[in-house]
Amino acid sequence: MTSPAERALDRLRGALGDVVDGGAVDSTPATVEAMRTDKSGHDSGSTPVAVVTARSIADVQETLRIASDLRIGVVTRGAGTGLAGGAIAGRDEIVLSTLALDDITDLSVADETVVVGPGIINAELNRRLEPHGLWYAPDPASKAISTIGGNIATNAGGLLCAKYGVTREAVLGLTIVRADGTVMTLGHRTVKGVTGLDLTALVIGSEGTLGVIVDATLKLRPLPTGVVATIGAYFADIVSAAGAAAAITAAGLRPAAMELLDSLALEHIGVHLDLELGDRGRAFLLVQTDGDASVSEAERVLAIIRSLGGDADLTTDPEEGERLLAIRRAFHPALEARGTVLIEDVAVPRSALPQMFAAIATIGERFALDIPTVAHAGDGNLHPNFLFAGDEVPPRVWEAAHEVFRAALDLGGTLTGEHGVGVLKRRWLADELGDDQVRLQHDIKRVFDPLGILNPGKLFPADIRHADIRPANSGHPETEDHS
Known part of the structure; x- marks a missing residue:
């Protein structure tokens, strides 16, 4: 049979x-x-x-x-x-x-909206929008290779989201196919729209568990005008650099990008790019401003940085700005060249960035692990990275990662700022949400997908039962087949 x-x-x-x-x-x-x-x-x-x-x-x-x-x-x-x-x-x-569903089916320059298939690549969409003076703002680090559908499924963030918002804030509507094959249109093409429950926002970030996205109506922006100003600042330590980043946002400034790299990150990048990056400090803060007031805003940022001990330079030269950005972009390639990498993703309130960096350093010492970390400092999203040999994540690394998650939650943060839960973090879901909320979310999934066929084993704990949900407070994610 x-x-x-x-x-x-x-x-x-x-x-x-x-x-x-x-x-x-x-x-x-x-x-x-x-x-x-x-x-x-x-x-x-x-x-x-x-x-x-x-x-x-x-x-x-x-x-x-x-x-x-x-x-x-x-x-x-x-x-x-x-x-x-x-x-x-x-x-x-x-x-x-859904890679082949990559068309732009409707573009309204007057309304600043576009309807696209889920398979279109993020950067390719902006390349095609540029002649019209428009752009789609969410910019995950993978924008050159990631699709809009995947960005929506994980509510992706990126370097610019502190000023321009994450994916959810740029999606007006979706067309999805439900588990039984029926098509449903969610949201609207208007700037405002509050008819009924916001099912569009519910599907964004649901990681393919509620329906299959087959097109998306996106909100666009006019291309920024004016020069781009870039600041590269070195600090004696990462906690001081994180304090400066928190002070910048506390002053009401919203740079287009604000990135933090700790000493271990600088060390790996320096080796990878054959640069001396530690001669001016042990932590690096990159700040970029855009728009008509970019220079005056950058000068205010520069004054805050220097008042807090930063050794900083400001440039409006595009090539020099790109050189500074290249340091940040080289982080993940630098780590991948050294071994297998577990890239983690937590977020805390921006004011708690110094405490979170200090906690990561303490955890690294306790477990005798190097944990090179970068952060989207403008929104409090940190990426602690764990390097190891082989294909299997060692138990000690998962134990350290658990401590990182716990520290983020204790500071009022979250388990994932932009990568999603998937398989790797489902074990800790109830630690943040609690049993009641996990149960409610699972009930919502059952309404959309009563047979449980959509992305089974993702997002929710593998042992979830409607009447028996328990948090897993230790250990590491299941290694058996999830299907």
């Missing part, structure tokens, strides 16, 4: 066409093996049944109808750039790729 997964594959091929014939269904070993992991490095432990490349909304509908009928899990995937294991697939699951 054939399994439900095998029957699903046969029906999908019949409905959409096998890849050998130029169709949409691909079950070749190389293709399905690649779906076991993403940029997080986490591996599902087994291979999915097939990858379905949707080329129309009808393809998405048919895939979900077949999956619902046969009770097969569906993992929606864009470019696979996620850092929480939210789009990895395993045994008896189908990967639904």
Whole structure:
């Protein structure tokens, strides 16, 4: 007797066409093996049944109808750039790729809105908007390779979100396909709109567990005018640098970008770029201002930095500004060149940045680990990174990561500022939200997806039961197959 997964594959091929014939269904070993992991490095432990490349909304509908009928899990995937294991697939699951849904279907320069498919690359969208004098502001570090659909699924942030907002603030409406194949249009194309509950905001950041996004109506901005001013500042230690960043925001200033790098980050970047980055200080604060008042704003920032002991320079030269930004952009490539990296993602109130950096340093000492850390200082989002050898995260690293999470929560922060929960953080979900809220969120998922076929095993704890939800206060994420 054939399994439900095998029957699903046969029906999908019949409905959409096998890849050998130029169709949409691909079950070749190389293709399905690649779906076991993403940029997080986490591996599902087994291979999915097939990858379905949707080329129309009808393809998405048919895939979900077949999956619902046969009770097969569906993992929606864009470019696979996620850092929480939210789009990895395993045994008896189908990967639904939305990469081919990459059109701009409507652009209104007058209304400053655009309707796009989920597969369009973030940076490509802005390249196509630039001739119209418009841009889409959310800018995750992966914008050159990540899709708008993936950005929406994780409510992605980035370097500019302190001034321009995260993804949720730039999405006016969505079209989604529900688990049973029905299409639902959410939101609006107007600047204002408060009709009923805000289901658009609910779907944003839901990590593919509520529906498959097939188009998005985005709010655009006019391209910034004026020069861009960039400040590179060195401090004696990261706590002092974080204090300066907190003082800048407390003064009512909103730079376009404000990035912090600790001494370990500078050390790795210096080796990677063959630069001497520690001769002026042990921590680096990068601040960039834009708009018509950029220079006067930068001068106020510079005065605050120098008053707090920073050794800083201000430039309006684009090439010099880009050189300073390149230091920050080199952080992750520098770490990846040294070994396997667990990239973490916590956020605290901006005023608590100094305490959070101090806590990370203490945790590193206690566990005898180097934890190079960078932060989007403008919004309190930190990325502690753990370097190790091999493919499996050592238990000691997970123990240290747990302490980092606990420290962030104790400071009034959150487990994830922009990467999402996925597989890697589901174990700690109830630590932040509590049992009642986790239960309510799971109930909401059941309304959208009563059979539980959409991205199974993601976001919620693996052992979740409607009447039996417990927090996991220690240990490390499950390593067994999540499917």
